[in-house]
Amino acid sequence: MSEIETFYDVMRRQGITRRSFMKYCSLTAAALGLSPSFVPKIAHAMENKPRTPVIWVHGLECTCCSESFIRSAHPLAKDVVLSMISLDYDDTLMAAAGHQAEAALQDTIEKYKGNYILAVEGNPPLNEDGMYCIVGGKPFVDQLKHAAEHAKAVISWGACASYGCVQAAKPNPTRATPVHKVITDKPIIKVPGCPPIAEVMTGVITYMLTFDRLPELDRQGRPAMFYSQRIHDKCYRRPHFDAGQFVEQWDDENARKGYCLYKMGCKGPTTYNACSTVRWNEGVSFPIQSGHGCIGCSEDGFWDQGSFYDRVTDLTQFGVEANADKVGMTAAGVVGAGVAAHAAISALKAAQRKSQKEEA
Amino acid sequence: MTDSVHAEMDGASRQTSIYVYETPVRIWHWINALAITVLCITGYFIGSPPPSMQIAEATHQFVFGYIRFAHFAAGMILTVFFIGRIYWAFVGNHHAKQLFYIPFWRGEFWKEVWFEIKWYLFIAKEPKKYVGHNPLAQLAMFCFITLGMTFMIVTGMALYAEGAGQGSFYDKLFGWVIPLVGGNSHVLHTYHHLGMWWIIVFMIIHIYVAIREDIMSRQSIVSTMISGHRTFKDDRAD
Numbered sequence: 001m002s003e004i005e006t007f008y009d010v011m012r013r014q015g016i017t018r019r020s021f022m023k024y025c026s027l028t029a030a031a032l033g034l035s036p037s038f039v040p041k042i043a044h045a046m047e048n049k050p051r052t053p054v055i056w057v058h059g060l061e062c063t064c065c066s067e068s069f070i071r072s073a074h075p076l077a078k079d080v081v082l083s084m085i086s087l088d089y090d091d092t093l094m095a096a097a098g099h100q101a102e103a104a105l106q107d108t109i110e111k112y113k114g115n116y117i118l119a120v121e122g123n124p125p126l127n128e129d130g131m132y133c134i135v136g137g138k139p140f141v142d143q144l145k146h147a148a149e150h151a152k153a154v155i156s157w158g159a160c161a162s163y164g165c166v167q168a169a170k171p172n173p174t175r176a177t178p179v180h181k182v183i184t185d186k187p188i189i190k191v192p193g194c195p196p197i198a199e200v201m202t203g204v205i206t207y208m209l210t211f212d213r214l215p216e217l218d219r220q221g222r223p224a225m226f227y228s229q230r231i232h233d234k235c236y237r238r239p240h241f242d243a244g245q246f247v248e249q250w251d252d253e254n255a256r257k258g259y260c261l262y263k264m265g266c267k268g269p270t271t272y273n274a275c276s277t278v279r280w281n282e283g284v285s286f287p288i289q290s291g292h293g294c295i296g297c298s299e300d301g302f303w304d305q306g307s308f309y310d311r312v313t314d315l316t317q318f319g320v321e322a323n324a325d326k327v328g329m330t331a332a333g334v335v336g337a338g339v340a341a342h343a344a345i346s347a348l349k350a351a352q353r354k355s356q357k358e359e360a
Numbered sequence: 361m362t363d364s365v366h367a368e369m370d371g372a373s374r375q376t377s378i379y380v381y382e383t384p385v386r387i388w389h390w391i392n393a394l395a396i397t398v399l400c401i402t403g404y405f406i407g408s409p410p411p412s413m414q415i416a417e418a419t420h421q422f423v424f425g426y427i428r429f430a431h432f433a434a435g436m437i438l439t440v441f442f443i444g445r446i447y448w449a450f451v452g453n454h455h456a457k458q459l460f461y462i463p464f465w466r467g468e469f470w471k472e473v474w475f476e477i478k479w480y481l482f483i484a485k486e487p488k489k490y491v492g493h494n495p496l497a498q499l500a501m502f503c504f505i506t507l508g509m510t511f512m513i514v515t516g517m518a519l520y521a522e523g524a525g526q527g528s529f530y531d532k533l534f535g536w537v538i539p540l541v542g543g544n545s546h547v548l549h550t551y552h553h554l555g556m557w558w559i560i561v562f563m564i565i566h567i568y569v570a571i572r573e574d575i576m577s578r579q580s581i582v583s584t585m586i587s588g589h590r591t592f593k594d595d596r597a598d
Contacts, residue, residue, distance in 0.1 A: 163543070218526060219539055228526045244423030245412045254412055263409060270522075270546040300543035312407045312553065313546070324550050325407065328557025335561050339568040342480070346572060349482055 007046040007209070021046070028206050031074055031199065032215075033225055045210045052209050053108055053116040055147055056090035059140045060133045060167045060176050061122025064195040065158040066092055072198035073282040085205060088116070091135070102136045105143075109150055117208065118151035120144065120161045124182055125174035132174040141182060148183045153214060155189050155204065156180065159297055162190035162222075169303035180221065189214050190221045192273075194297035199278050200226045220300075222272065231268035231294050234276040237261070255291065265309035266293030273298040378491050380455050380590045388445045389585055395438040396559060399512075402431035403556050407549075432520060439513050455492040462502050469495050487577045491590055497569070504562035508555065515552040519545065 005013075011021055025042040029035070058066075070077045070093075087093065088108040091101055108116060122140075125132035130139030148154055156179045159165035167176040180188045191204055204223055207215045215223040232238065240246070240260040247255040247264050262269070268276070271294050275286040287294055293309070296302040306313025312323045381389075405427050415421050449457045463469040476496035478484040488494070493501060518537035521530035522545060541547045574581040580591040 219535060220543055224526065230522065233523075233525070239418040242425035242428075243413075243418040243421035244409060244425075244427070245414065245418055245421070246409060248412060259412065267546065270544065270549065296544070296546065299546065302544065305544060305546045313550065315550065324553035324557070325404075328554060328560065331557055332560050332564060335564050339564055343568065343572065345482060346576060350576065 005051060006049055007051055008043075008048075010051065011046075027074060028203075028210070031203055032207055042210050045212075049209070049212070051086040053088045053112045054085045054090075054119055054205075055088060055105060055108055055116055055151070056093070056119040056121065057140075057143060057147055058091055058135070059120065059122030059124050059144065059160070060174070061158070061160045063092060063121070065121045065160075065201070066090075068193075068195035068198045069157075069201045070198075071281065072202040074199055074202075077198070077202065085117075085209065098136075105147065109147060113150040115152055116150070117153055117155060117205075118147050118186075119155040119157055120179050121157040122160045123164060123168070123176050123178050125167070125176045126182075127173070127175040132176075144179070144182060148186055151186055153187045153189065153208070154179060154183055155191060155208075157191055157201065158196055159192050159194040159302070162192040163300040163302075165194055166303050169301075187214055188221060189217060189223060192222060192227075192298040192300075194302075196298070197226075197274055197278050197280060200274055218272075226274040226278070227272045227298070229272065229274075231271045231273055231276045231288070235268055235288060236276065237288060258291075261288060261291075261293040263311060264293045265307060265311055265313075267296030267299070267302070267305075267308070268294040271296040271299050376595055377589045377591045379588055380453075380491055380584060381588045382448075382452050382456065383588065384444070384448045385452065385456055386585055386588055388441050388448070391441050392438060392445075395434045395441070396563070398430055398434040399438065400556055400560060400563075402427050402434070403553075406431060407553055435513075435516050435520070438509070439517070442509060442513065458492050458498055459501050460506055462499055472496075473499055487573075489578050489592060500562070500565070504558065504566075508558050508562065512552065512555045512559065515548055515555065518548060519552060 008021065011024075012018075016024075022039070022043060025039050025046065026036070028042055029038045032038075089101065089105040091097075094101060094104070096104055122133075124130060124139070124141035124144050126141060130141040133140040135143050156162045160167065160176075161179045164172070164176055164178045167174060168178070180190070189204065189208075191201060193200070200223075203226065204215060207223075207225075215225060218224045218228060232241075235241075237258060237260045240258075241262055245254065245257075245259045247259050247261050249255070250264070260266070266288065268288060275294070276288065279286045279289070295308045296305065299305075306315075306323070310323070312325055314321055314323050315327060409424060409427075413421070413423055415423070446460070449460050472488070472495040475484060475488065476494050479487050480496075492498075514534060514537060517530055517534040521528060521534050522538075524530045526535070538545050538548055541551065570581050573579075574583070578593050580589075580593075584590045
């Protein structure tokens with residue numbers, strides 16, 4: 001790899017025609033919500049820019065992000081991995097292993113100082129000096145810090161890297177920590193989800209390569225083009241929500257009719273993601289479409305928000321199975337009883353005083 | 361009742377009356393009471409929806425939509441009137457200001473709070489006279505209404521901003537609240553829900569105490585919020 005090829009070079013080498021290439025540029029523009037005037041710009045960038053090297057590291061995670069990523073349909077992950085980015089290090093996808101793999105990482109860092117993108121899947125555990133996750137004989141947190149030092153930007157793949165996910169759920173024994181709390185001096189883009197949608201992942205990468213900058217982020221550092229609306233806002237079952245038609249039980253007639261899953265604890269109203277528009281597996285379906293509520297996997301701390309099947313979820317502070325309503329009703333009940341008792345005593349006292357006065 | 365009869369006879373010759381609550385304060389009080397009632401009922405239903413109804417095709421049926429609409433409309437009315445009430449604290453009489461502060465550093469205030477607690481614990485024989493709120497009432501009003509309602513307005517607006525969408529007016533004003541509670545708006549829903557019960561607890565105490573004081577204390581309470589005039593049942597000092 002003396003001279004880095006451009007995207008276009010690689011695509012042509014792979015037998016992709018100019019016509020197909022232009023189609024791809026149009027499709028990418030559409031996927032990113034850009035106007036047709038951006039098509040030639042994307043094409044120009046693809047023809048002239050050297051491919052951006054990407055280092056993809058894995059911490060505490062389940063590889064569901066990678067599994068999702070390689071199922072991307074538009075653009076195909078094959079195209080992304082083989083032609084668009086120069087994925088120089090990814091220990092689960094690369095052929096090399098062991099010392100060879102670690103050498104490739106070191107090479108890439110040295111060669112492209114300040115120019116590569118660091119994609120992080122999973123997160124570093126910080127307890128016991130990071131010993132809960134060892135990569136190449138060293139704690140993962142060291143590899144992460146080392147790789148991030150010269151990175152241009154960091155992508156936090158999935159709920160693990162973005163928020164901590166299951167390994168950071170209470171009580172978080174390994175002190176698994178999201179990437180942005182460890183790497184504080186680099187631009188970080190969060191792509192949460194467990195896993196994130198494949199097209200969202202490739203879409204984010206395509207945007208960064210094409211425009212050489214981070215996409216517009218929201219307050220929490222997520223790309224606004226995919227995370228600016230809730231599942232609920234674009235849910236095809238929304239009319240049933242507004243109508244007040246809900247699934248009451250998993251096996252009732254309303255479930256069969258495809259009514260709203262709100263009462264079954266659907267977290268769609270509090271979850272920002274593109275599931276209800278982009279959907280999954282080449283746009284085939286998404287959880288709500290298959291009859292199960294959203295569990296809110298792209299939200300911060302979604303494992304610690306009580307049951308996936310309650311709308312008003314339990315408050316752990318008040319012991320087992322107490323939710324806002326139970327706590328509130330108990331408080332109101334106690335106060336109500338207190339008021340009744342107080343009123344009774346007041347009346348008694350008044351009566352007593354009256355009789356005393358009459359005696360006197 | 362008996363007490364007031366005696367008091368009435370004692371001071372029948374010279375009943376004093378002071379204009380305490382100006383018209384805007386009284387209007388605000390009753391609109392606020394109505395809005396809170398609507399908000400509590402609809403809010404509870406938003407958390408735990410009523411049983412599904414099959415009145416018409418989903419497109420033509422808007423039951424839950426109307427419940428949410430009533431909640432949002434009442435919330436907006438409550439907010440606007442609360443802002444108006446804050447304005448009136450500046451231009452109104454000094455009683456209009458009582459809701460928004462507690463004289464935290466005044467020892468006398470806390471002593472009188474303690475006296476009021478004793479009165480409610482049946483230790484003190486006779487209550488003191490107050491033109492405005494008694495100190496304990498002022499403390500409760502501040503905690504439940506001023507702080508409680510501000511909390512409900514801010515969290516409610518942040519939740520409303522979610523529906524209004526990113527970049528909307530409400531999002532620009534209140535979007536910062538969600539990251540503040542950890543980033544997951546489900547947490548905010550829970551807090552907003554607990555806030556409702558905080559207000560309900562206040563309502564129970566408030567209505568009970570207002571009626572009780574009206575009967576047992578030395579001044580008018582309930583009628584004062586209608587007419588604006590505080591009348592005293594006797595003309596003994598304090």
